[in-house]
Amino acid sequence: MITPAQHAEYYSFLTSLFFRSVFNACMRNLPGRRTLPVYILYDEFGHSTIPNFASTANTIRGYGVSISIVLQSISQLSARYGAEYANSIQGGFNTYLTYAGADPETAEFFERIAGRVRERQREQFLNHVEQYQEYNLINAGEVRTISSDQALVVSGNKQPIKVETTPYFNNWSMKRHSKKGRARLPLPDNSRNRLQYVELS
Incomplete structure (x- = not known):
């Protein structure tokens, strides 16, 4: 439709x-x-x-x-x-995807679901006192400013990834498919069950 x-x-x-x-x-x-x-x-x-x-x-x-x-x-x-x-x-x-230029609320949503990183550090090599530091895996500002040819994908329990994307009009195969007309389905013999095509304009 x-x-x-x-x-x-x-x-x-x-x-x-x-x-x-x-x-x-x-x-x-x-x-x-x-x-x-x-x-x-x-x-x-x-x-x-x-x-x-x-x-x-x-x-x-x-x-x-x-x-x-x-x-x-x-x-x-x-x-x-x-x-x-x-x-x-x-x-x-299960899977979420965003492109560059996300609005602030969407960027914060992806910052939240991407999760946080926890680092463990020792002050000195022989010192057994450990310190922990936590930070976002990706910040909202980084989500908003990812490259225009990239997308951020968060899927299930997997680590978030950035993937390279190509617009369909720059892919000759997809561009060719997009020029095909709508599917022509055979109409039933019984005219009472016939569907009429309505152009919404």
């Missing part, structure tokens, strides 16, 4: 209804050995409200479904769902 960017809020109720239906369809039956996995990329997630999304995000992976949500800022979750429920949604995801 693609809606015009300038009307994302206007069509948000349709987007919410569509994705709620997709989630329900994906969880209707337990996957079998021949069931193909489903990957859902939900861009502009902050413009829609999905009822019971936290429980959906926590359980849908058991049905062979992977969900990625895209936010302009981590604060969009709190604004849309409230602070406590936003934390529940965040807890349902």
Whole structure:
């Protein structure tokens, strides 16, 4: 489903209804050995409200479904769902990724989940008195100012990493795929079940 960017809020109720239906369809039956996995990329997630999304995000992976949500800022979750429920949604995801130029709240979020480093030092070689020093693995300012061709990834119980990124329009293969039209699915013979395509503009 693609809606015009300038009307994302206007069509948000349709987007919410569509994705709620997709989630329900994906969880209707337990996957079998021949069931193909489903990957859902939900861009502009902050413009829609999905009822019971936290429980959906926590359980849908058991049905062979992977969900990625895209936010302009981590604060969009709190604004849309409230602070406590936003934390529940965040807890349902295993991997977090941010690019350069993150807003202060998002940068602080990544500073917090990246964790801290604890160093043990001895004052002298023969002195058994040890001192400990703790500091952030990465500071919010460093998150905000990472290189424009890098992304910071924090996944599960693994150490955070910086990865090199390439925009799709600089990758000839991805650029070629992006120029393909929408999929043409065969319509059912029964006209009563026929779906009409509606251009949202």
